[in-house]
Every structure is written in structure tokens, then in C-alpha cells.
Amino acid sequence: MSKDLTKKAAEMLLKGATLLSEPCPYCSGVRVMKEGHALCINCGREPEKKEIQVEAFQITEQTEIDITLGKKLSELSKELEKETNHEKQQQILRSINLLIETMEKLKSKQ
Ligand SMILES: [Zn+2]
The missing domain is CATH 1.20.5 (Single alpha-helices involved in coiled-coils or other helix-helix interfaces)
Structure with a gap:
């Protein structure tokens, strides 16, 4: 886990981001989500926005x-x-x- 990513994730969580229950599709790492934006703490990848929207907003x-x-x-x-x-x-x-x-x-x- 890179220090920069951990720091970024911590900052996101402090600003009200939530931990995603679904693991990262690329590396199974933990992801945080904020305003429809999911970031993997492990590999730093952000999956397609479309996929996240389906997950996060149903209405x-x-x-x-x-x-x-x-x-x-x-x-x-x-x-x-x-x-x-x-x-x-x-x-x-x-x-x-x-x-x-x-x-x-x-x-x-x-
Ligand atoms: Zn990942």
C-alpha cells in the first residue's frame, strides 16, 4: 500500500467518503468512495464511472x-x-x- 494512496484515502474519509463493501475489481483491495468517485487504496485505480453509479445510486x-x-x-x-x-x-x-x-x-x- 503506497503512502500517498493511504493519505489520500484518509483525507477522503475525513471529508465524508465511505468505505465500499465491494472490493476493487482489479486487485480485490479496499476502496473508498466519495461523490460517485471510488478509489482503490491498494492499486489506486478507479473503475469506470458507469459501474460505480449503478452500484451507488439506484434512484x-x-x-x-x-x-x-x-x-x-x-x-x-x-x-x-x-x-x-x-x-x-x-x-x-x-x-x-x-x-x-x-x-x-x-x-x-x-
Ligand atoms: Zn485495486
């Missing part, structure tokens, strides 16, 4: 909400990157936090 409607929120989240992080005004940065950060909370809530409802 199409919910998947769409998730995709919308995900898009918004990446827009906000781009905004945050460009923003130099401290107050506006705080505002964007608050929005990002809210979005993440919403996403987590949607997931725990399942």
Missing part, C-alpha cells in the same frame, strides 16, 4: 440532483480560486459548505 432522480450539486460545487470552487476579496471568499466557502451538507443529507436519506 435516477437522486442521481440527477447529485450531478447538479456536483456541478455547482465545481463552479464554486473555480470561483473561489479566482476570488481575491476575503469577504467574498468567505461567502463562497459558506455556499460550498451548504452544498456539501445537502449532498450528505441526500445520501443518508437513501
Whole structure:
């Protein structure tokens, strides 16, 4: 297990990622999943996104909400990157936090 991967996995878990019960299809290693993104801690491979979506989301409607929120989240992080005004940065950060909370809530409802 490489140190970088373990660190990455730990960071993902701290940010609310979950451990997948299904082992890695390539090496049978342990995988963590966050926002539809699964990462194998052992070999670092990420299987096809399509496969993960079938595993993780069974309700199409919910998947769409998730995709919308995900898009918004990446827009906000781009905004945050460009923003130099401290107050506006705080505002964007608050929005990002809210979005993440919403996403987590949607997931725990399942
Ligand atoms: Zn693997």
C-alpha cells in the first residue's frame, strides 16, 4: 500500500467518503468512495464511472440532483480560486459548505 494512496484515502474519509463493501475489481483491495468517485487504496485505480453509479445510486432522480450539486460545487470552487476579496471568499466557502451538507443529507436519506 503506497503512502500517498493511504493519505489520500484518509483525507477522503475525513471529508465524508465511505468505505465500499465491494472490493476493487482489479486487485480485490479496499476502496473508498466519495461523490460517485471510488478509489482503490491498494492499486489506486478507479473503475469506470458507469459501474460505480449503478452500484451507488439506484434512484435516477437522486442521481440527477447529485450531478447538479456536483456541478455547482465545481463552479464554486473555480470561483473561489479566482476570488481575491476575503469577504467574498468567505461567502463562497459558506455556499460550498451548504452544498456539501445537502449532498450528505441526500445520501443518508437513501
Ligand atoms: Zn485495486
